[in-house]
Amino acid sequence: MLQLNRLGKVYGGSILCTALKDIDLTVDRGEFLGIMGPSGSGKTTLLRLIAALDVPTSGEVLIDGRNPHLLPRNELARFRRRELGLVLQDFNLLDTMTVEENIVMPLALEGVQYGEMAEKAAMVADQLGIGNILHKRVHEISGGQAQRAAIARAIIHGPGMLLCDEITGNLDSKSSQGVMEVLEAVHQTDGATILLVTHDPMVASYCRRVVFIKDGQLYNEIICGENRQHFFQRIMDTLSLMGGNIHDRMAFRLS
Numbered sequence: 001m002l003q004l005n006r007l008g009k010v011y012g013g014s015i016l017c018t019a020l021k022d023i024d025l026t027v028d029r030g031e032f033l034g035i036m037g038p039s040g041s042g043k044t045t046l047l048r049l050i051a052a053l054d055v056p057t058s059g060e061v062l063i064d065g066r067n068p069h070l071l072p073r074n075e076l077a078r079f080r081r082r083e084l085g086l087v088l089q090d091f092n093l094l095d096t097m098t099v100e101e102n103i104v105m106p107l108a109l110e111g112v113q114y115g116e117m118a119e120k121a122a123m124v125a126d127q128l129g130i131g132n133i134l135h136k137r138v139h140e141i142s143g144g145q146a147q148r149a150a151i152a153r154a155i156i157h158g159p160g161m162l163l164c165d166e167i168t169g170n171l172d173s174k175s176s177q178g179v180m181e182v183l184e185a186v187h188q189t190d191g192a193t194i195l196l197v198t199h200d201p202m203v204a205s206y207c208r209r210v211v212f213i214k215d216g217q218l219y220n221e222i223i224c225g226e227n228r229q230h231f232f233q234r235i236m237d238t239l240s241l242m243g244g245n246i247h248d249r250m251a252f253r254l255s
């Protein structure tokens, strides 16, 4: 279980910026949670604090009762490697390595044998439709392919929690849907907890619950009922009530 208690982040610098304020949120193990909000509302900051890539200025993050920010450096690295799958906006793939070498990285760090790594890489790449580019170097592939490679790397080791920041931002509608179907399968088969930041209501409609952040604070949350079409409509309604510049990068589609 993930628990955020009065979590806050103020960025320093010449002008202080309050990115998050008093966030209280509980996410059950195995939940599929969407996080939405206007640009600059604090969504990426929230994911970075949960992944302990940045430190909060107030409050705490508890993952299964443990605060990752209090772990010694080596334990934190191990915790990230084993328990977390991260897909951040910049993908963070190593350019001079092949797609396959990038994808198997979490397994290589755990000392998994080459044969097993190659087998798992082929399986996960097939799921994401990038089986044919495994031997290309990252600088030779498209943005959408890089996005899928980053997702493959994040899920290959079966993490307990998957944190995704705008993972469909570079994909067309059909590919976005394909990626969401893969995430749904990971959610159902591995029981992973998934937190997914998105501007796209179609993408968010795959989640079981969506929380909305505005100006660094929780604004609202809605839970999916039986019907995804209806959920999509409620997401749209909440976004239009929130206002802001949420419509900038949003695609009005659901199939």
Ligand SMILES: Nc1ncnc2c1ncn2[C@@H]1O[C@H](COP(=O)(O)OP(=O)(O)OP(=O)(O)O)[C@@H](O)[C@H]1O
Pocket (backbone or CB within 6 Å): 011, 012, 013, 017, 018, 019, 037, 038, 039, 040, 041, 042, 043, 044, 045, 046
């Ligand atoms: N390293 C930083 N230093 C100073 N301010 C920052 C830093 N990172 C983010 N901010 C500010 O914190 C606020 C929240 O940023 P954040 O990136 O979390 O928003 P977001 O909701 O993810 O935005 P977007 O949807 O555009 O990605 C913004 O006002 C941003 O300018």
